Amino acid sequence: MMNWPAEAIWEAVAPTLPGFTVEVLPQIDSTNTELMRRARAGQTEPVLLVAETQSAGRGRLGRAWQGATAADVGATLTFSLGLPLQMADWSGLSLAVGVSVVQSLHPDLQLKWPNDVWLHDRKLAGILIETASVNATRYAVIGIGINIAPRTAIGLATPPAWLQELEPGLDAPATLLRVAAPLVQAVQRFEAQGFASFRAAFLQRDALAGRHVSLSDGTQGLAQGVDGSGALLVHTSAGLTRVSSAEVSVRPST
Known part of the structure; x- marks a missing residue:
């Protein structure tokens, strides 16, 4: 397995998110699917679940997400953040997550409403948010897939983008370290303030505006x-x- 910064992420997040853990698996069907299974079984602790490869990754509207395979481990970073949230209005959560991701990664990245990260009109990352109601708790599962390095893209009309176009030496573990703690902070801010506090930042990165x-x-x-x-x-x-x-x-x- 790759050298993942699980301890560093835990140290950055745990003080503000009690019970938080980080798990890294060599392979899974889907990190989102796994956390949804756990939530439905009553496991609603906050967790960051990372998988080096996924056999059945999913995107929005039931589309497949082409994650890394055994032949190209590290070409894609796939992970899911699961945590219980209490808020009246969930509108715009995927946009707030996108804002956090692009701010953590690179100023050239843009956001394509409602859940994609673009580099020069090519998809670099995708976001999938699912929720499960467990007793009086609503558990959010925030899945993110980020292309790190070039890889084979089957059935895509437009070739994907990847982070190493912008930073050639960047790998999946280093990308996770950049993204994870700010993502948790952004979700907590969204829980307290809603999307309105992210709107200005989204508009600065809006890939569709005026088009x-x-x-x-x-x-x-x-x-x-x-x-x-x-x-x-x-x-x-x-x-x-x-x-x-x-x-x-x-x-x-x-």
């Missing part, structure tokens, strides 16, 4: 940022439309 986009229902328009709850604002022929992440996929028009 013509096509919605999954066929509607086209001009993307005009997001509102205070994280909904995408699109100016269409019918006027300004507010789009929630549960309703559509968004792609720049060609």
